[in-house]
Amino acid sequence: MINQIEIESFNQKISVQRVLGKIIGTKESPTVIAIGGIHGNERAGVNALLKVFKTIASEKIPFKGNFYGISGNINAISKNVRFQNVDLNRIWTKEQILKLHLENDLDEESSEQKEIYHILKKILETDKGPFYFLDLHTTSADTQPFITISDSLDNRRYSSNFSIPTILGIEEFLDGPLLTYINEFGHVALGFEAGQHQKEVSVDNCIAFLWLALVAAKCIKKRHVKKHRFYKHSLSMFIENQDFYKIDFKYTIKPFEDFKMVAGYKNFQEIEKNDVLAYSNGKKLISDFEGKIFMPLYQQKGDDGYFIISKISKFWLNTSRFLRKVHFHHFLKLLPGVTSHKKKPYTLIVNPKTAQFLATEIFHLFGYRKKVLKRGKLHFIKRDRKVNEFL
Template identity: 40%
Template sequence: MIEVHSKALQQSIHIDRIINQVSGRQPGPTVIFFGGIHGNEPAGVFALHEVLKNIEQDNTLQRGTVVGIAGNLSALPHGVRYRDVDLNRIWTEERLRKTDHNASQAAAMEMVEQHELLHLLKEILSKNNGPFYFIDLHTTSSTTTPFITLNDTIINRKFAMQFKVPVILGIEEHLEGPLLSYINEWGYISIGFEAGQHNDLESIFNHRDFITKVMEVVGMLGEPLTTRKGYPEVFYEITYRHLVKEGDQFKMCHGFQNFQEIATGQLLASHNGEWIEAKEDGIIFMPLYQDQGDEGYFLISKVAARYLKLSLIIRCLHLDSWLTWLPGIRWRDELKRTLVVNKRVARFFAKDFLHLMGYRVRQIDGDHLIATKRENRTANRAYRKEVWLRK
């Protein structure tokens, strides 16, 4: 058991890895919430502690099971993002193999955390009913309205649309090893919810209401309990990530808010003694106002509704099946989930085109792209009977 402190509430609570687990009177879906994957983000932990305690005491959960999991137990008591490595950047197959073989001798505290979390997740999946939903609760170092991040699968997109907040598509393309990208590979709905600034009281309230809203949407509760207003439903995609390496001196200019519009030539930050100016008009996303973190800021742009509709049609018709007939494009292996694209041959294959077809794109060298399909790993069948999907 650890002690977690909230600056917003000026309170502390004691929690275990499982903050709480509550089952309803009837079988139904299983919703797994993560709070505190980053140790300086206690708002999700406090919200889970309160909401799950209330539904347990009031016996209001009618169907299914809800589980609240505390993420980085080694960092949460200290109020730091992480102790050794970022727990939300190590969920890759290579890292997991190392963790699995050397968990007891892991050099990084977060590798032990990862091993324990993975074991717990497998146990939850084996002992509970589906469909399964995974929700990762976060906050930001800058002021922000709530928003959702997700791997861009159609079913993730449809689920996120139930909550009337801005949605950021494809962030996994710019991050190495986030937890939800790994879970998405299992074929489950998985989204992240950012509630506000780390130490803002409103962030706890937003988390609390979002947790309740998720349970309402999947039919675990009876009467609707949330009262807070929604935000404009807008989709964005990330166009640029400013990387901050270990040992770099990075300082964001004061006063930027999430989703703030910026102008060409505007000073954004200082990086290793050099000023960074905006090269074009845009929207700044998640500016870094804390000591730990690999991303100084992102730039985002709005995604047109017609683009979303077109991508839905293309993916539903499986139009990507003919791609390997084209010169310069081949499957990487027999699983036929990942394409290798030679840009010198297939010059017309821009990232935007691959995104339309549902692929996550990474550049491995100057001439080649690796494009991994998201849709064929999502077990849509498990969610077909869900009420929210049929609305």
């Protein structure tokens, strides 16, 4: 068991332990699980969770269902670093989970993961759904608040309660995030990016998001949240519409590469084709796209250099929603070079030659995401799925 720590975070002395708070309400469901600090230098979510639990208790706010606050990488939080050996938010794979069961001599991050895994498994086995998972983050660059989701209709529906930019399908570009693992079992899971690591407004944004998320999950009634209107407008900056974005490009930093972003880029900043974005071993990295720069890296640890994103049209979103609701995805299985995986009902196996004619966006439209190339075939995995047992 990883010990409780005492730290100073955002000019406050706080105690951080694995379970930051727990509420068992008047009804058995729903259940909300919020995680803060899965990256140890992203402490805003931890501060926010402690404040929200304290407010619910002190104001005796009526609560329906269950609410858990869980801290992520406690050892990294104590040192204020992203991680120690490996990124705790890049190791949530079935192979790694099996390793947790079979091995006793685990490194720091695997030990943290094992504790978190068993807590989540117990909650999912003993509490009642629907389950809502919230992962609270901050960024190294200045940013307005935004949400990241795997593109299931349930995730879209829940995220529509927040009028802030929403990025679809980031899991295609990252290996082993916690929320991607959670999505495999059919649960709603949202990542929330609150702002820059050191800025106190990031704590305020996490607090606002948590209150809105609890109201959206129907755990708390709007009238019991004193500053509900303020929270909604402070997050959305008085914008009523929710914009969705897709990722067009990701720059991955190679081992031992000397990578440096050009100074001054802000998240969602417009960029043009041929703009100089960063330097790799002293050579310019020039954009091949126009769009918006997303999550430019201004810290030492991490291998996601930057992304380029573009807005998704409402027509595409509405068409995608309609096609999925009428189960039109079965049509894909009739195409030459496309077959169902015999053991995995949510997976399509696609001949790469077929994929040349069927753009990845077509599979996205029907609710599939590209995973990996296995034995010369592409595997596309369906995002919308029924709730199944957590493994």
